[in-house]
Amino acid sequence: MFNLKTLAKTAAITVAGLAFAPAAFADGHTKVLRIQSVLPTTGDEIKMVRDFGEDVYALTGGSLKLEVLAAGAVVGSRDVLDAVDAGLVEGGFAWTHYWGGKHVAANLFGAPIAGAGVGLDALSFLSWFQYGGGKELYDQLWDEMGVNVKGFMLQPVGPEALGWFSEPIASMDDFRKYRFRAPPGMVGQAYKDIGVASVAMGGGDILPALEKGTIDAAEWCCPVADMAFGFQKVLKHYYLQGLHQVVVNADLYVNGDFYDALTDTEKKALEVAANASLSKSMSYRILANGKALKDLTDNHGVILHDTPADYFPAYMGAAKALLEKGAAENEFFAEVWQSQKDFADVAVPFWAGAQASNAALGKAHADSLK
Template identity: 85%
Template sequence: GGGKELYDRLWGEMGVNVKGFMLQPVGPEALGWFPEPIASMDDFRKLRFRAPPGMVGAAYNEIGVAAVAMGGGDILPALEKGTIDAAEWCCPKPDSVFGFQKVLKHYYLQGLHQVVVNADLYVNGDVYEGLSAIEKKALEVAANASLSKSLSYRIYENGKALKDLTANHGVILEDTPADYFTEYMAAAKKLLKAAAEDNEFFAEVWQSQQDFADIVVPFWAGAQTSNAGLGKAHADTLE
Protein backbone atom coordinates (compact mmCIF):
# COMPACT_ATOMS: atom_id res chain seq x y z
CA GLY A 1 0.00 0.00 0.00
CA GLY A 2 2.98 2.35 -0.12
CA GLY A 3 3.72 2.41 3.58
CA LYS A 4 7.21 0.92 3.26
CA GLU A 5 8.26 3.61 0.81
CA LEU A 6 6.97 6.35 3.09
CA TYR A 7 8.70 4.72 6.06
CA ASP A 8 11.99 4.78 4.13
CA ARG A 9 11.45 8.44 3.26
CA LEU A 10 10.80 9.35 6.89
CA TRP A 11 14.48 9.33 7.81
CA GLY A 12 15.35 11.80 5.09
CA GLU A 13 12.49 14.03 6.23
CA MET A 14 13.99 13.90 9.73
CA GLY A 15 17.49 14.58 8.46
CA VAL A 16 19.03 11.38 9.82
CA ASN A 17 21.26 8.95 7.94
CA VAL A 18 19.76 5.57 8.84
CA LYS A 19 18.08 2.58 7.27
CA GLY A 20 15.16 1.41 9.38
CA PHE A 21 13.40 -1.93 9.69
CA MET A 22 10.11 -2.43 11.52
CA LEU A 23 9.92 -5.46 13.81
CA GLN A 24 8.18 -6.88 16.87
CA PRO A 25 4.76 -5.18 16.80
CA VAL A 26 3.02 -4.59 20.13
CA GLY A 27 -0.72 -4.18 20.42
CA PRO A 28 -3.52 -3.58 20.33
CA GLU A 29 -2.94 -1.97 23.71
CA ALA A 30 -5.58 -2.11 26.42
CA LEU A 31 -7.61 0.94 27.36
CA GLY A 32 -6.33 0.42 30.86
CA TRP A 33 -6.90 -0.22 34.55
CA PHE A 34 -9.59 1.44 36.66
CA PRO A 35 -10.55 1.48 40.36
CA GLU A 36 -14.27 1.03 39.57
CA PRO A 37 -16.28 0.21 36.44
CA ILE A 38 -16.83 3.11 34.05
CA ALA A 39 -20.28 3.12 32.47
CA SER A 40 -19.65 6.10 30.22
CA MET A 41 -17.16 8.82 29.37
CA ASP A 42 -18.65 10.92 32.16
CA ASP A 43 -17.25 8.36 34.62
CA PHE A 44 -13.90 8.37 32.79
CA ARG A 45 -13.65 12.16 32.98
CA LYS A 46 -13.74 12.05 36.77
CA LEU A 47 -10.37 10.27 36.88
CA ARG A 48 -6.73 11.29 36.56
CA PHE A 49 -5.44 8.88 33.95
CA ARG A 50 -1.89 7.91 33.00
CA ALA A 51 -1.67 8.04 29.20
CA PRO A 52 1.16 8.27 26.68
CA PRO A 53 2.42 11.76 25.83
CA GLY A 54 2.04 13.45 22.45
CA MET A 55 -1.04 13.08 20.29
CA VAL A 56 -2.58 10.41 22.53
CA GLY A 57 -2.50 12.60 25.61
CA ALA A 58 -3.75 15.54 23.56
CA ALA A 59 -6.70 13.48 22.32
CA TYR A 60 -7.62 12.53 25.86
CA ASN A 61 -7.38 16.15 26.97
CA GLU A 62 -9.58 17.11 24.02
CA ILE A 63 -12.39 14.90 25.36
CA GLY A 64 -11.97 16.10 28.92
CA VAL A 65 -9.86 13.32 30.41
CA ALA A 66 -7.09 14.52 32.72
CA ALA A 67 -4.25 12.67 31.00
CA VAL A 68 -0.95 12.46 32.89
CA ALA A 69 2.24 11.27 31.17
CA MET A 70 4.84 9.31 33.14
CA GLY A 71 7.30 6.49 32.64
CA GLY A 72 6.31 2.88 33.15
CA GLY A 73 8.24 2.48 36.39
CA ASP A 74 6.46 5.47 37.94
CA ILE A 75 2.90 4.26 37.31
CA LEU A 76 2.43 1.80 40.18
CA PRO A 77 3.88 4.16 42.84
CA ALA A 78 1.66 6.95 41.49
CA LEU A 79 -1.39 4.70 41.76
CA GLU A 80 -0.46 3.65 45.29
CA LYS A 81 0.00 7.28 46.35
CA GLY A 82 -3.20 8.45 44.67
CA THR A 83 -1.36 10.79 42.32
CA ILE A 84 -3.36 9.18 39.51
CA ASP A 85 -6.57 7.16 39.66
CA ALA A 86 -6.31 4.95 36.58
CA ALA A 87 -3.66 4.02 34.06
CA GLU A 88 -2.69 2.29 30.85
CA TRP A 89 0.64 0.83 29.87
CA CYS A 90 0.33 -1.91 27.32
CA CYS A 91 -1.19 -5.36 27.33
CA PRO A 92 -1.91 -8.13 29.86
CA LYS A 93 1.61 -9.58 29.99
CA PRO A 94 3.60 -6.32 30.40
CA ASP A 95 0.88 -4.86 32.63
CA SER A 96 1.01 -7.83 34.99
CA VAL A 97 4.81 -7.56 35.20
CA PHE A 98 4.42 -3.96 36.36
CA GLY A 99 1.91 -5.13 38.99
CA PHE A 100 -1.08 -2.92 38.27
CA GLN A 101 -3.36 -5.76 39.39
CA LYS A 102 -2.16 -5.16 42.94
CA VAL A 103 -4.08 -1.88 43.20
CA LEU A 104 -6.67 -1.88 40.38
CA LYS A 105 -9.05 -4.70 39.50
CA HIS A 106 -11.16 -3.43 36.59
CA TYR A 107 -9.41 -4.02 33.27
CA TYR A 108 -10.59 -2.76 29.89
CA LEU A 109 -8.99 -4.34 26.83
CA GLN A 110 -10.68 -2.33 24.07
CA GLY A 111 -8.79 0.90 23.51
CA LEU A 112 -8.02 3.05 20.49
CA HIS A 113 -5.04 5.11 21.59
CA GLN A 114 -2.32 2.67 20.44
CA VAL A 115 -3.65 -0.03 18.16
CA VAL A 116 -0.12 -1.06 17.25
CA VAL A 117 3.39 0.05 18.19
CA ASN A 118 6.38 -1.26 16.29
CA ALA A 119 9.90 -1.67 17.54
CA ASP A 120 12.53 -0.72 14.97
CA LEU A 121 16.05 -1.72 14.02
CA TYR A 122 18.20 1.18 12.83
CA VAL A 123 21.36 0.72 10.79
CA ASN A 124 23.73 3.58 10.02
CA GLY A 125 23.03 4.58 6.44
CA ASP A 126 26.66 4.46 5.32
CA VAL A 127 27.15 1.05 6.94
CA TYR A 128 23.99 -0.25 5.29
CA GLU A 129 25.08 0.92 1.84
CA GLY A 130 28.37 -0.91 2.37
CA LEU A 131 26.62 -4.24 2.83
CA SER A 132 26.30 -6.78 0.05
CA ALA A 133 22.94 -7.46 -1.58
CA ILE A 134 22.73 -10.76 0.29
CA GLU A 135 23.43 -9.07 3.64
CA LYS A 136 20.77 -6.44 2.95
CA LYS A 137 18.27 -9.14 2.05
CA ALA A 138 19.16 -11.05 5.24
CA LEU A 139 18.27 -8.00 7.34
CA GLU A 140 14.99 -7.58 5.47
CA VAL A 141 14.04 -11.25 5.85
CA ALA A 142 14.96 -11.27 9.55
CA ALA A 143 12.88 -8.15 10.21
CA ASN A 144 9.88 -9.59 8.37
CA ALA A 145 10.22 -12.86 10.28
CA SER A 146 10.32 -10.92 13.54
CA LEU A 147 7.09 -9.14 12.58
CA SER A 148 5.18 -12.33 11.85
CA LYS A 149 6.55 -14.44 14.72
CA SER A 150 6.01 -11.66 17.26
CA LEU A 151 2.32 -11.45 16.39
CA SER A 152 1.60 -15.07 17.34
CA TYR A 153 3.99 -14.99 20.31
CA ARG A 154 2.35 -11.93 21.86
CA ILE A 155 -1.17 -13.25 21.33
CA TYR A 156 -0.28 -16.40 23.27
CA GLU A 157 1.68 -14.67 26.05
CA ASN A 158 -0.99 -12.01 26.56
CA GLY A 159 -3.65 -14.71 26.58
CA LYS A 160 -1.85 -16.62 29.32
CA ALA A 161 -1.34 -13.45 31.33
CA LEU A 162 -4.99 -12.43 31.03
CA LYS A 163 -6.11 -15.86 32.19
CA ASP A 164 -3.82 -15.61 35.21
CA LEU A 165 -5.02 -12.09 36.04
CA THR A 166 -8.69 -13.07 36.02
CA ALA A 167 -8.27 -16.50 37.63
CA ASN A 168 -5.71 -15.73 40.32
CA HIS A 169 -5.66 -11.99 41.01
CA GLY A 170 -9.32 -10.98 41.14
CA VAL A 171 -9.14 -8.91 37.98
CA ILE A 172 -12.51 -8.27 36.32
CA LEU A 173 -12.54 -7.92 32.55
CA GLU A 174 -14.87 -5.10 31.52
CA ASP A 175 -16.30 -3.80 28.23
CA THR A 176 -15.31 -0.29 27.18
CA PRO A 177 -18.26 2.16 27.05
CA ALA A 178 -19.57 2.79 23.54
CA ASP A 179 -19.22 6.56 23.78
CA TYR A 180 -15.46 6.21 24.28
CA PHE A 181 -15.03 5.12 20.67
CA THR A 182 -17.03 7.94 19.12
CA GLU A 183 -15.50 10.64 21.32
CA TYR A 184 -11.91 9.47 21.02
CA MET A 185 -12.10 8.99 17.25
CA ALA A 186 -13.54 12.48 16.79
CA ALA A 187 -10.79 14.02 18.93
CA ALA A 188 -8.06 12.06 17.17
CA LYS A 189 -9.35 13.06 13.74
CA LYS A 190 -9.33 16.72 14.76
CA LEU A 191 -5.70 16.46 15.90
CA LEU A 192 -4.66 14.53 12.79
CA LYS A 193 -6.18 17.20 10.56
CA ALA A 194 -4.30 19.92 12.42
CA ALA A 195 -1.02 18.02 12.15
CA ALA A 196 -1.60 17.45 8.43
CA GLU A 197 -2.11 21.16 7.90
CA ASP A 198 1.19 21.89 9.62
CA ASN A 199 3.35 19.22 7.96
CA GLU A 200 3.22 18.24 4.30
CA PHE A 201 4.87 14.85 4.82
CA PHE A 202 2.50 14.02 7.68
CA ALA A 203 -0.40 14.87 5.38
CA GLU A 204 0.97 12.56 2.70
CA VAL A 205 1.38 9.67 5.14
CA TRP A 206 -2.09 10.14 6.61
CA GLN A 207 -3.66 10.28 3.16
CA SER A 208 -1.84 7.09 2.20
CA GLN A 209 -3.19 5.39 5.31
CA GLN A 210 -6.72 6.52 4.51
CA ASP A 211 -6.43 5.29 0.92
CA PHE A 212 -5.17 1.94 2.21
CA ALA A 213 -8.03 1.73 4.71
CA ASP A 214 -10.57 2.42 1.96
CA ILE A 215 -9.38 -0.76 0.25
CA VAL A 216 -8.80 -3.18 3.13
CA VAL A 217 -11.26 -2.19 5.86
CA PRO A 218 -14.47 -3.38 4.14
CA PHE A 219 -12.95 -6.85 3.73
CA TRP A 220 -10.97 -7.12 6.95
CA ALA A 221 -13.62 -5.62 9.23
CA GLY A 222 -16.18 -8.03 7.83
CA ALA A 223 -13.90 -11.01 8.25
CA GLN A 224 -12.96 -10.01 11.78
CA THR A 225 -16.61 -9.66 12.75
CA SER A 226 -17.03 -13.36 12.02
CA ASN A 227 -13.83 -14.18 13.92
CA ALA A 228 -14.97 -12.10 16.88
CA GLY A 229 -18.28 -13.94 16.93
CA LEU A 230 -16.53 -17.29 16.94
CA GLY A 231 -14.18 -16.12 19.67
CA LYS A 232 -17.03 -14.89 21.85
CA ALA A 233 -18.93 -18.13 21.36
CA HIS A 234 -15.89 -20.03 22.67
CA ALA A 235 -15.24 -17.55 25.48
CA ASP A 236 -18.84 -17.93 26.67
CA THR A 237 -18.19 -21.65 27.23
CA LEU A 238 -15.29 -20.95 29.60
CA GLU A 239 -15.66 -20.62 33.34
Protein backbone atom coordinates in the same frame (compact mmCIF):
# COMPACT_ATOMS: atom_id res chain seq x y z
CA MET B 1 17.76 17.89 26.76
CA PHE B 2 21.43 18.23 25.87
CA ASN B 3 22.52 18.51 22.25
CA LEU B 4 23.80 15.07 21.33
CA LYS B 5 25.03 16.15 17.90
CA THR B 6 27.19 18.87 19.45
CA LEU B 7 28.41 16.43 22.05
CA ALA B 8 29.42 13.93 19.36
CA LYS B 9 31.33 16.63 17.46
CA THR B 10 33.33 17.82 20.49
CA ALA B 11 34.63 15.90 23.48
CA ALA B 12 32.41 12.89 22.88
CA ILE B 13 33.72 12.31 19.37
CA THR B 14 36.04 9.77 20.96
CA VAL B 15 33.03 7.94 22.39
CA ALA B 16 31.41 7.93 18.98
CA GLY B 17 34.60 6.58 17.47
CA LEU B 18 34.78 3.84 20.04
CA ALA B 19 31.22 2.88 19.21
CA PHE B 20 32.30 1.97 15.70
CA ALA B 21 35.72 0.53 16.55
CA PRO B 22 36.12 -1.97 19.43
CA ALA B 23 32.37 -2.12 19.96
CA ALA B 24 31.78 -2.85 16.30
CA PHE B 25 34.50 -5.51 16.07
CA ALA B 26 34.54 -7.10 19.49
CA ASP B 27 36.66 -10.14 18.64
CA GLY B 28 38.35 -9.00 15.46
CA HIS B 29 35.62 -10.08 13.03
CA THR B 30 32.22 -9.86 14.75
CA LYS B 31 30.51 -6.48 14.51
CA VAL B 32 28.44 -5.56 17.54
CA LEU B 33 25.27 -3.52 17.16
CA ARG B 34 24.52 -2.08 20.59
CA ILE B 35 20.83 -1.26 20.93
CA GLN B 36 19.70 0.97 23.77
CA SER B 37 16.08 0.35 24.61
CA VAL B 38 13.62 2.74 26.21
CA LEU B 39 12.63 -0.19 28.45
CA PRO B 40 14.31 -2.15 31.23
CA THR B 41 15.84 -5.38 29.93
CA THR B 42 13.14 -7.28 31.85
CA GLY B 43 10.47 -5.89 29.51
CA ASP B 44 8.52 -8.46 27.54
CA GLU B 45 9.41 -6.66 24.29
CA ILE B 46 13.12 -7.18 24.99
CA LYS B 47 12.68 -10.96 24.83
CA MET B 48 11.54 -10.54 21.24
CA VAL B 49 14.39 -8.14 20.42
CA ARG B 50 16.84 -10.76 21.62
CA ASP B 51 15.12 -13.38 19.50
CA PHE B 52 15.51 -11.02 16.53
CA GLY B 53 19.20 -10.68 17.40
CA GLU B 54 19.67 -14.44 17.44
CA ASP B 55 18.21 -14.62 13.94
CA VAL B 56 20.57 -11.89 12.70
CA TYR B 57 23.57 -13.63 14.25
CA ALA B 58 22.64 -16.94 12.63
CA LEU B 59 21.88 -15.42 9.22
CA THR B 60 25.23 -13.61 9.15
CA GLY B 61 27.21 -16.62 10.29
CA GLY B 62 28.19 -14.71 13.42
CA SER B 63 29.52 -11.59 11.71
CA LEU B 64 26.86 -9.30 13.24
CA LYS B 65 25.87 -9.57 16.87
CA LEU B 66 23.21 -7.54 18.69
CA GLU B 67 23.63 -6.40 22.28
CA VAL B 68 20.58 -4.96 24.04
CA LEU B 69 21.21 -2.21 26.61
CA ALA B 70 18.67 -1.18 29.23
CA ALA B 71 16.98 2.19 29.37
CA GLY B 72 19.44 4.80 30.59
CA ALA B 73 22.56 2.76 29.84
CA VAL B 74 24.07 5.45 27.59
CA VAL B 75 21.49 8.25 27.46
CA GLY B 76 18.04 8.93 28.85
CA SER B 77 15.10 7.29 27.14
CA ARG B 78 13.96 10.57 25.58
CA ASP B 79 17.38 10.90 23.91
CA VAL B 80 17.62 7.45 22.32
CA LEU B 81 16.92 8.52 18.74
CA ASP B 82 19.28 11.50 19.04
CA ALA B 83 21.98 9.18 20.40
CA VAL B 84 21.61 6.83 17.42
CA ASP B 85 21.63 9.80 15.04
CA ALA B 86 24.81 11.18 16.62
CA GLY B 87 26.59 7.82 16.76
CA LEU B 88 26.82 7.60 20.54
CA VAL B 89 25.20 4.18 20.28
CA GLU B 90 24.77 2.10 17.14
CA GLY B 91 21.10 1.28 17.63
CA GLY B 92 17.95 2.08 19.56
CA PHE B 93 14.64 0.37 20.31
CA ALA B 94 11.45 2.34 20.90
CA TRP B 95 8.05 3.22 19.51
CA THR B 96 8.31 5.68 16.65
CA HIS B 97 5.40 7.84 17.84
CA TYR B 98 7.70 8.76 20.74
CA TRP B 99 9.43 11.05 18.24
CA GLY B 100 6.25 12.83 17.16
CA GLY B 101 7.80 16.04 18.51
CA LYS B 102 10.45 15.78 15.81
CA HIS B 103 7.94 15.10 13.06
CA VAL B 104 4.18 14.74 13.40
CA ALA B 105 4.09 11.93 10.80
CA ALA B 106 5.99 9.66 13.23
CA ASN B 107 2.59 9.16 14.88
CA LEU B 108 1.22 7.45 11.77
CA PHE B 109 3.93 4.78 11.88
CA GLY B 110 4.37 4.18 15.61
CA ALA B 111 0.71 4.38 16.62
CA PRO B 112 -1.75 5.55 13.94
CA ILE B 113 -4.39 6.88 16.29
CA ALA B 114 -7.72 5.01 16.23
CA GLY B 115 -6.54 2.81 13.36
CA ALA B 116 -5.73 5.95 11.33
CA GLY B 117 -9.42 6.73 11.62
CA VAL B 118 -10.21 4.18 8.91
CA GLY B 119 -10.25 0.86 10.75
CA LEU B 120 -6.69 -0.37 10.34
CA ASP B 121 -5.69 -3.14 12.75
CA ALA B 122 -2.25 -4.68 13.22
CA LEU B 123 -2.56 -7.07 10.28
CA SER B 124 -4.08 -4.62 7.82
CA PHE B 125 -1.48 -2.01 8.86
CA LEU B 126 1.24 -4.53 7.97
CA SER B 127 -0.41 -5.14 4.63
CA TRP B 128 -0.24 -1.39 3.97
CA PHE B 129 3.35 -1.25 5.24
CA GLN B 130 4.66 -4.14 3.17
CA TYR B 131 2.53 -3.95 0.02
CA GLY B 132 0.65 -0.63 0.05
CA GLY B 133 3.53 1.83 -0.09
CA GLY B 134 4.02 2.20 3.68
CA LYS B 135 7.62 0.99 3.83
CA GLU B 136 8.77 3.50 1.23
CA LEU B 137 7.15 6.30 3.21
CA TYR B 138 8.69 4.92 6.42
CA ASP B 139 12.15 5.06 4.84
CA GLN B 140 11.43 8.65 3.81
CA LEU B 141 10.39 9.57 7.37
CA TRP B 142 13.97 9.65 8.65
CA ASP B 143 15.01 12.16 5.99
CA GLU B 144 11.92 14.24 6.76
CA MET B 145 12.91 14.09 10.42
CA GLY B 146 16.51 15.02 9.63
CA VAL B 147 18.17 12.09 11.37
CA ASN B 148 20.94 9.76 10.16
CA VAL B 149 18.96 6.59 10.85
CA LYS B 150 17.87 3.39 9.11
CA GLY B 151 14.66 2.06 10.65
CA PHE B 152 13.27 -1.45 10.90
CA MET B 153 9.76 -2.17 12.12
CA LEU B 154 9.96 -5.17 14.47
CA GLN B 155 6.99 -5.61 16.77
CA PRO B 156 3.43 -4.81 15.76
CA VAL B 157 1.08 -5.07 18.69
CA GLY B 158 -2.59 -4.36 19.05
CA PRO B 159 -5.20 -3.69 19.84
CA GLU B 160 -3.99 -2.36 23.17
CA ALA B 161 -6.12 -2.46 26.29
CA LEU B 162 -7.94 0.71 27.35
CA GLY B 163 -6.33 0.34 30.76
CA TRP B 164 -6.50 -0.12 34.52
CA PHE B 165 -8.71 1.64 37.09
CA SER B 166 -9.20 1.49 40.84
CA GLU B 167 -13.00 1.38 40.49
CA PRO B 168 -15.33 0.45 37.62
CA ILE B 169 -16.08 3.19 35.11
CA ALA B 170 -19.59 3.28 33.64
CA SER B 171 -19.21 6.37 31.46
CA MET B 172 -16.82 9.03 30.23
CA ASP B 173 -17.84 11.12 33.23
CA ASP B 174 -16.35 8.40 35.44
CA PHE B 175 -13.24 8.20 33.26
CA ARG B 176 -12.65 11.95 33.54
CA LYS B 177 -12.29 11.66 37.33
CA TYR B 178 -8.95 9.85 36.91
CA ARG B 179 -5.41 11.08 36.34
CA PHE B 180 -4.49 8.62 33.60
CA ARG B 181 -1.15 7.48 32.22
CA ALA B 182 -1.45 7.57 28.43
CA PRO B 183 1.09 7.36 25.60
CA PRO B 184 2.80 10.48 24.26
CA GLY B 185 1.95 12.19 21.00
CA MET B 186 -1.43 12.28 19.31
CA VAL B 187 -2.76 9.37 21.32
CA GLY B 188 -2.34 11.18 24.63
CA GLN B 189 -3.46 14.49 23.15
CA ALA B 190 -6.80 12.97 22.11
CA TYR B 191 -7.41 12.00 25.73
CA LYS B 192 -6.73 15.57 26.82
CA ASP B 193 -9.10 16.81 24.12
CA ILE B 194 -11.97 14.74 25.55
CA GLY B 195 -11.32 15.92 29.09
CA VAL B 196 -9.15 13.11 30.49
CA ALA B 197 -6.13 14.26 32.53
CA SER B 198 -3.54 12.20 30.66
CA VAL B 199 0.11 11.99 31.69
CA ALA B 200 2.89 10.46 29.55
CA MET B 201 5.61 8.43 31.25
CA GLY B 202 7.82 5.42 30.57
CA GLY B 203 6.65 1.89 31.34
CA GLY B 204 9.01 1.45 34.27
CA ASP B 205 7.73 4.63 35.91
CA ILE B 206 4.04 3.71 35.90
CA LEU B 207 3.84 1.38 38.92
CA PRO B 208 5.82 3.72 41.21
CA ALA B 209 3.57 6.60 40.10
CA LEU B 210 0.47 4.53 40.89
CA GLU B 211 1.87 3.56 44.29
CA LYS B 212 2.65 7.20 45.13
CA GLY B 213 -0.72 8.43 43.88
CA THR B 214 0.83 10.64 41.19
CA ILE B 215 -1.59 8.92 38.80
CA ASP B 216 -4.57 6.73 39.68
CA ALA B 217 -5.27 4.92 36.38
CA ALA B 218 -3.04 3.75 33.55
CA GLU B 219 -2.56 1.98 30.28
CA TRP B 220 0.60 0.45 28.89
CA CYS B 221 -0.10 -2.31 26.42
CA CYS B 222 -1.88 -5.56 26.92
CA PRO B 223 -2.16 -8.34 29.52
CA VAL B 224 1.30 -9.91 29.22
CA ALA B 225 3.25 -6.63 29.19
CA ASP B 226 0.99 -4.98 31.78
CA MET B 227 1.37 -7.95 34.11
CA ALA B 228 5.17 -7.81 33.76
CA PHE B 229 5.09 -4.24 35.12
CA GLY B 230 2.87 -5.32 38.02
CA PHE B 231 -0.14 -3.05 37.59
CA GLN B 232 -2.37 -5.80 39.03
CA LYS B 233 -0.72 -5.20 42.41
CA VAL B 234 -2.39 -1.78 42.66
CA LEU B 235 -5.40 -1.76 40.32
CA LYS B 236 -8.00 -4.50 39.81
CA HIS B 237 -10.45 -3.20 37.18
CA TYR B 238 -9.25 -3.88 33.64
CA TYR B 239 -10.75 -2.79 30.31
CA LEU B 240 -9.56 -4.41 27.09
CA GLN B 241 -11.38 -2.47 24.36
CA GLY B 242 -9.78 0.84 23.39
CA LEU B 243 -9.34 2.92 20.26
CA HIS B 244 -6.21 4.81 21.21
CA GLN B 245 -3.72 2.23 19.93
CA VAL B 246 -5.51 -0.30 17.77
CA VAL B 247 -2.12 -0.54 16.06
CA VAL B 248 1.23 0.16 17.73
CA ASN B 249 4.68 -0.74 16.43
CA ALA B 250 8.04 -0.98 18.20
CA ASP B 251 11.04 -0.34 15.97
CA LEU B 252 14.80 -0.73 15.70
CA TYR B 253 16.85 2.34 14.74
CA VAL B 254 20.35 1.85 13.33
CA ASN B 255 22.87 4.66 12.88
CA GLY B 256 23.11 5.37 9.16
CA ASP B 257 26.93 5.28 9.04
CA PHE B 258 27.03 1.98 10.92
CA TYR B 259 24.38 0.56 8.58
CA ASP B 260 26.17 1.75 5.44
CA ALA B 261 29.36 0.02 6.60
CA LEU B 262 27.63 -3.37 6.83
CA THR B 263 28.03 -5.94 4.09
CA ASP B 264 25.14 -6.66 1.74
CA THR B 265 24.63 -9.98 3.54
CA GLU B 266 24.42 -8.27 6.93
CA LYS B 267 21.94 -5.69 5.61
CA LYS B 268 19.80 -8.45 4.12
CA ALA B 269 19.96 -10.37 7.42
CA LEU B 270 18.55 -7.36 9.28
CA GLU B 271 15.75 -7.09 6.72
CA VAL B 272 14.88 -10.79 6.75
CA ALA B 273 15.03 -11.05 10.54
CA ALA B 274 12.87 -7.93 10.87
CA ASN B 275 10.23 -9.42 8.56
CA ALA B 276 10.30 -12.63 10.61
CA SER B 277 9.93 -10.58 13.80
CA LEU B 278 6.76 -8.96 12.46
CA SER B 279 5.09 -12.35 12.25
CA LYS B 280 6.61 -13.87 15.36
CA SER B 281 5.74 -10.95 17.61
CA MET B 282 2.06 -11.04 16.65
CA SER B 283 1.90 -14.83 16.95
CA TYR B 284 3.64 -14.78 20.31
CA ARG B 285 1.48 -12.00 21.72
CA ILE B 286 -1.89 -13.63 21.00
CA LEU B 287 -1.06 -16.72 23.06
CA ALA B 288 0.98 -14.87 25.69
CA ASN B 289 -1.79 -12.32 26.23
CA GLY B 290 -4.36 -15.08 26.52
CA LYS B 291 -2.32 -16.84 29.19
CA ALA B 292 -1.66 -13.60 31.06
CA LEU B 293 -5.31 -12.54 31.02
CA LYS B 294 -6.36 -15.90 32.42
CA ASP B 295 -3.70 -15.64 35.12
CA LEU B 296 -4.75 -12.09 36.01
CA THR B 297 -8.42 -12.97 36.38
CA ASP B 298 -7.93 -16.42 37.97
CA ASN B 299 -5.10 -15.66 40.37
CA HIS B 300 -4.74 -11.91 40.97
CA GLY B 301 -8.28 -10.74 41.57
CA VAL B 302 -8.46 -8.72 38.36
CA ILE B 303 -12.00 -8.02 37.13
CA LEU B 304 -12.52 -7.68 33.38
CA HIS B 305 -15.05 -5.12 32.16
CA ASP B 306 -16.44 -3.89 28.85
CA THR B 307 -15.50 -0.33 27.96
CA PRO B 308 -18.31 2.24 28.34
CA ALA B 309 -20.12 2.83 25.05
CA ASP B 310 -19.73 6.62 25.12
CA TYR B 311 -15.91 6.30 25.06
CA PHE B 312 -15.85 5.26 21.40
CA PRO B 313 -17.56 8.24 19.72
CA ALA B 314 -15.80 10.67 22.05
CA TYR B 315 -12.33 9.32 21.34
CA MET B 316 -12.93 8.80 17.61
CA GLY B 317 -14.11 12.39 17.24
CA ALA B 318 -10.97 13.71 18.90
CA ALA B 319 -8.76 11.35 16.89
CA LYS B 320 -10.19 12.41 13.55
CA ALA B 321 -9.84 16.09 14.46
CA LEU B 322 -6.14 15.55 15.25
CA LEU B 323 -5.58 13.59 12.03
CA GLU B 324 -7.18 16.35 9.98
CA LYS B 325 -5.15 19.00 11.80
CA GLY B 326 -1.93 17.08 11.16
CA ALA B 327 -2.75 16.75 7.47
CA ALA B 328 -3.58 20.44 7.17
CA GLU B 329 -0.35 21.53 8.83
CA ASN B 330 2.22 19.11 7.41
CA GLU B 331 2.59 17.96 3.81
CA PHE B 332 4.36 14.67 4.56
CA PHE B 333 1.82 13.78 7.25
CA ALA B 334 -0.93 14.41 4.69
CA GLU B 335 0.85 12.17 2.17
CA VAL B 336 1.21 9.29 4.63
CA TRP B 337 -2.35 9.55 5.92
CA GLN B 338 -3.72 9.74 2.37
CA SER B 339 -1.78 6.57 1.54
CA GLN B 340 -3.34 4.82 4.54
CA LYS B 341 -6.82 6.03 3.58
CA ASP B 342 -6.39 4.95 -0.05
CA PHE B 343 -5.27 1.52 1.15
CA ALA B 344 -8.20 1.29 3.56
CA ASP B 345 -10.70 2.15 0.82
CA VAL B 346 -9.64 -1.03 -0.97
CA ALA B 347 -8.64 -3.41 1.83
CA VAL B 348 -10.85 -2.60 4.84
CA PRO B 349 -14.23 -3.46 3.26
CA PHE B 350 -12.90 -6.96 2.64
CA TRP B 351 -10.93 -7.35 5.86
CA ALA B 352 -13.53 -5.95 8.25
CA GLY B 353 -16.36 -7.77 6.52
CA ALA B 354 -14.54 -11.08 6.44
CA GLN B 355 -13.68 -10.91 10.15
CA ALA B 356 -17.11 -9.92 11.44
CA SER B 357 -18.66 -13.38 11.68
CA ASN B 358 -15.56 -14.98 13.16
CA ALA B 359 -15.21 -12.18 15.72
CA ALA B 360 -18.79 -12.79 16.79
CA LEU B 361 -18.13 -16.52 17.05
CA GLY B 362 -14.99 -15.85 19.09
CA LYS B 363 -16.88 -13.57 21.47
CA ALA B 364 -19.57 -16.21 21.91
CA HIS B 365 -16.87 -18.74 22.84
CA ALA B 366 -15.28 -16.27 25.26
CA ASP B 367 -18.66 -15.58 26.87
CA SER B 368 -19.25 -19.33 27.32
CA LEU B 369 -16.10 -19.52 29.45
CA LYS B 370 -17.17 -16.88 31.96
